[in-house]
Amino acid sequence: MRLAIVNAKVQFHEDADTIVIGEDGFIIDIGREYILRRHSPLKKLDVDQRIIVPGLVDSHLHLLNYAMYSEIIDLENVRSIEEIKEIISREIKRIGYGKWIVGRGWDQDKLEEKRYITRWDLDEVAPRNPVLLIRICGHLAVANTLALKIANINEKTLDPPNGVIGKEDGRLNGLLYETAIDLVRKVIPPPDIGKASRMLRNAMEEALSYGITEVHSMSVEELELLAIRLLDRSKELPLKYFAYINWDYVIKGGWRKFRKHILGAKIFVDGSFGARTAALREPYSDDPGNTGQLLLNAEEIASRMKWCLNRKLQIAIHAIGDRALEETIKTIEPISNKYVRIEHASLAPLDLINKLAELKVPVSVQPYFILSDTWIVDRLSDRTRWVYPYKTFLQRGIPLIGSSDAPVDPLNPWLSIYAAIYRGAEENLPIYKYTRGEKLSINEALQLYMNGRAVRGAETLIAKGSLADLAILNIRDLSIVGKKPEKIKAHIVLVNGKIRYKLGKLAWR
Secondary structure (H helix, E strand, C coil): CEEEEECCEECCCCCCCEEEECCCCEEEEEECHHHHHHCCCEEEEECCCCEEEECEEEEEECHHHHHHHHHCEECCCCCCHHHHHHHHHHHHHHHCCCCCEEEEEECHHHCCCCCCCCHHHHHHHCCCCCEEEEECCCCEEEECHHHHHHCCCCCCCCCCCCEEEEEECCEEEEEEEECCHHHHHCCCCCCCHHHHHHHHHHHHHHHHHCCEEEEEEEEECHHHHHHHHHHHHCCCCCCEEEEEEEHHHHHHCCHHHHHHHEEEEEEECCCCCCCCCCCCCCCECCECCCCCCCCCCHHHHHHHHHHHHHCCCEEEEEECCHHHHHHHHHHHCCCCHHHEEEEECCECCHHHHHHHHHHCCCEEECCCHHHHCCCHHHHHHHHHHHECCHHHHHHCCCCEEECCCCCCCCCCHHHHHHHHHHCCCCCCCHHHHHHHHHCCCHHHHHHHCCHHHHHHCCCCCCCCCCECCEEEECCCCHHHHHCCHHHCCEEEEEECCEEEEECCCCEEC
16 A cells, blocks of 8 residues: 655655655655545555655765674773773673773873873783774774784784884884784674674664664675675665675675675775874874875776776775875776765865866765864864865765764764754864854755765655655754754654654554
8 A cells, every 4th residue: 555644844845745655665746735635545644744854874884893882892982091991991800801802982182191092001901801992083993912912913013005013112012003903803703693683783773763774884894794684684674785895805705695785895095084094295283294194096096996897896985185085086087987986085175176076976974073073173284174175065066975984973964964064163173263164054964964875876855756765853843953963863764665663653544
């Protein structure tokens, strides 16, 4: 039977209060309630003037990493190295000696000591437990002595390609940059497929509760794909899932058996601002002489891009610093942008914006970075003017797709939408002084979280003939996003026209 959602406020359709969905899950009509006369039989769902938006798309997150977050120590709100030690000490009492301790979320700029954690700090409290603590950006980590030993890392170990093993006076200090983190991460026992699938299911249920109906998971490896396939085959996959696989996994092969869920491959051209590994054209303002790390040059990017194009895989290119973005643009210019997207483009001076405008290549942006990168003015000084320049991107016709980069930042898209609208003004962040002209309207910010479907050729708006991926919110006035974005939740979520999430009882009539 056809479904009619009535007594609604349909975003981007001012006069519409009704959506009619066919048995096949496609929208067959949008308008005022009188349109129901030409459709029968109907099952009517009254949503009491709540707002309906297109199902939101998080176009860049690390889903299994986020799902596993509940299993590891959350260090995002710690304020000192001593506090980290106390947390580790309590964890050892809980789990016992010998077991791995993994944490994520620390930021040296928010610690009282204003320095990196070292292996010696960790050894003081965990000499008999291997420990790996990943910085919030995911591009830097610290391991204790036992973890380094298990990973066979010593003073003579060579830096891996595109990574650095940290040392002080020739001695290991426990810091691991970029791909060096994987030397330790790969020796940590992973969850089994069943547990991974349960954690993924829980994470996707949370995504649905915000109105997210589609996710693009980045740097994916085989365990995540196996767990997704298990959910899919048991009909427990609650939303649309697409993967961009880790380049190392691309080379190993074996990914073709998961082709249904794979959109493309992910590569890294540089690191992050937080770890000062994003590749810049000029040195960091707070670290003279350091211009970050260029992990791939234009020739190497082109080689990987062509490999993907030949296999009809999209390529998602991580480029945060302006030097990395410039190197990426050199590569894209002679190649069709149909299978290319850029991740972040965080520092984009006007000359690079003009080139991106010519290319019309989609850029995946993470608005919450505006709030979480509290130190960005220290890093870049006056260059901050061109950090996260979303309004200029849109004015130049550059396709933008919104995302969280969870677990780097919160999964909740309404917090990111808020960040894109206010840009730190309410928090008195220094970035606002430089980028106040880059604020987006509510509709522009919301559109970011709808545009992710475009990279796979699907309709972004609520339209006749499109699949009914819809989020019916718990609000009647979208302006609340500027006051209490954390209060916005999904009341009902439909994926392919089927109800996949509901908050409370439904009003049928």
